[in-house]
Amino acid sequence: KQEVTQIPAALSVPEGENLVLNCSFTDSAIYNLQWFRQDPGKGLTSLLLIQSSQREQTSGRLNASLDKSSGRSTLYIAASQPGDSATYLCAVTLNTGFQKLVFGTGTRLLVSP
Amino acid sequence: GAGVSQSPRYKVAKRGQDVALRCDPISGHVSLFWYQQALGQGPEFLTYFQNEAQLDKSGLPSDRFFAERPEGSVSTLKIQRTQQEDSAVYLCASSLLAGSSTDTQYFGPGTRLTVL
DSSP states (O other), X not given: OOOEEEEOXXXXXXXXXXXXXXXXXXXXXXXXXXXXXXXXXXXXEEEEEEETTOSEEEETTXXXXXXXXXXXXXXXXXXXXXXXXXXXXXXXXXXXXXXXXXXXXXXXXXXXX | OOSOEEEOSEXXXXXXXXXXEEEEOXXXXXXXXXXXXXXXXXXXEEEEEETTEEXXXXXXXXXXXXXXXXXXXXXXEEESSOOGGGOEEEEEEEESSSSOSSOOOEEOOOEEEEEO
């Protein structure tokens, strides 16, 4: 059974710091890996999607890497801002014929002004 | 609206009551997903529809949970004889295509169910 783990569970940093969120998964047979953002009382927003054949994706201040063989992904946030405060979730897509997502427990990020 | 909507946003039920949660996906989206998110946890897959066909219901916790999408658009998740362990946020998501590994899922804001 695929299991996804995220470390740390919570992180508090001052504005401007660069930070790294970690995700690990137990089964390397995945279609892709996604990073989502979840704000309180709101749904999830997809930030980055890395296909299994790719090693990284970038969007603005965000960079996500994927090492499928070791079952690891990292989300790098550069020059953090208070607006980045949210819960970040990692999810892998299983080989089921449709996009069945298995989520980690998330990292709750607080960026202080 | 342009996004996925869910209603009600909050639901309080007494143990043993039946509840129905509604999801309005983005118009034209073929795929629809339901997830359950317990407090402090990531979402867990419940069930998947491709148009009106329920292709995977392996994540439904018990036979008290039932989902339908009769016309291939709006979906309803029904929970019978609610229990305290059913308390969670129920998220709905839709995506344009079927069977694609790169299609984006768009999530609704969720329904927070509290069972007393």
